[in-house]
Amino acid sequence: SxxxxxxxxxxxxxxxxxxxxxxxxxxxxxxxxxxxxxxxxxxxxxxxxxxxxxxxxxxxxxxPLRYFLGIEVSSTSDGFFISQEKYIQDLLARAALTDERIVETPMELNVHLRATDGDPLPDPTRYRHLVGSLVYLAVTRPDISYPVHILSQFVSAPTSVHYSHLLRVLRYLRGTISHRLFFPSSSSLQLQAYSDATWASDPSDRRSLSAYCVFLGGSLIAWKTKKQIAVSRSSAEAELRAMALLTAEVTWLRWLLQDFGVSVTT
Known part of the structure; x- marks a missing residue:
């Protein structure tokens, strides 16, 4: 009020x-x-x-804005940078990894995790806390969006296999801790959006996966990976569901940008 x-x-x-x-x-x-x-x-x-x-x-x-809710903001004459380097440092400290290894990718190719893989963790609390932190980190790190989406599906009953894949994401972050999003000041005000889907990609329930990304000019401003709520009966249906998810996001972004006083083209 x-x-x-x-x-x-x-x-x-x-x-x-x-x-x-x-x-x-x-x-x-x-x-x-x-x-x-x-x-x-x-x-x-x-x-x-x-x-x-x-x-x-x-x-x-x-x-001037430098730090907000764990997100670091810096600026130059060319534009703005957004990152969560300190947040990652704190996350790695809490994870207390026992080695100094780094990896080049957050997840291996063609990995299909199942709920029954590995042995149940005696105490799933640590897994849940770390995955929750990664979910927030994905706000500024689109490169971990997919593996975090996969790992978050097992928070109710994580296993040793799920935890090993979680550690891989952390080792990837250790090697890419300084990665940032860049928003150039000279960027155009055109919205460009892309969606994709993998049909029946989850072997446990054959639900498909939707994904999208949205650019304002040359800057990535929105992205998402989400399992579809129903089983698609064809690859075309899976793609249409992904497009519908993206359309809702773009519609909301246009309204939000209007609140900012930004007139965009698509």
Whole structure:
């Protein structure tokens, strides 16, 4: 209520996003519990909002965005970089790997894991914690999206085989800890989207896998790997399900970008 009384309106497309429009420009406020990001092209209103919120809450102004919810942001004259290097360091420390090995890929080719592979872990808590951390890390690391999707299917009853594949992902991250997403300032405002599907790829239930990626200009802004909820009766049906999943995402992204004041072409 404090945010709305300051003049913001809640976005209809993201419950954590608030928008203020004035003749001087657009201001955006992103709120997650007690962390927030304020940006826009109306510096006078931004200063007013900071003062207004400081009257209601104990706040610290951390200056230009550098770190938010485990995500590191850096900028140059060419654009922005987003990464989670510190998050990976903390994750590797918690995992306490007993060797210094690194691997070139997060998962081997043509691996089809089953629930019955290996021996049940005596305590699955560690597996669950690490997979949960990897799920959040995949927010900025599309290269681990697929293996994390696979590993997350076994959190209810993980086995020694599943855990060994989890360790492989961690060893891959150790060798690629400095990988970052780059968003060039000169990028075009054209949305490009691609989807794919693997028909009946899971041998345990023959459900297919959907995957997509979305680019704004030359920058990757959205990606997903998801098992389809029903068995597709043909490869064409599997591809159509993947396209439907992508269409919903692109529609939402267009609405969200409109909230940002960004007019895109497709």
């Amino acid at each position: 404090v945010v709305t009384t300051a003049g913001f309106s809640a976005s209809a497309h993201d419950p954590a996003l608030f928008i203020h429009l004035s003749p001087r420009g657009r201001t955006l406020l992103l709120l997650y519990v007690d962390d927030m990001v304020i940006t826009g092209d109306d510096p006078e209103y931004i200063a007013f909002v900071k003062a207004r919120l400081s009257e209601q809450f104990l706040m610290s102004d951390l200056g």
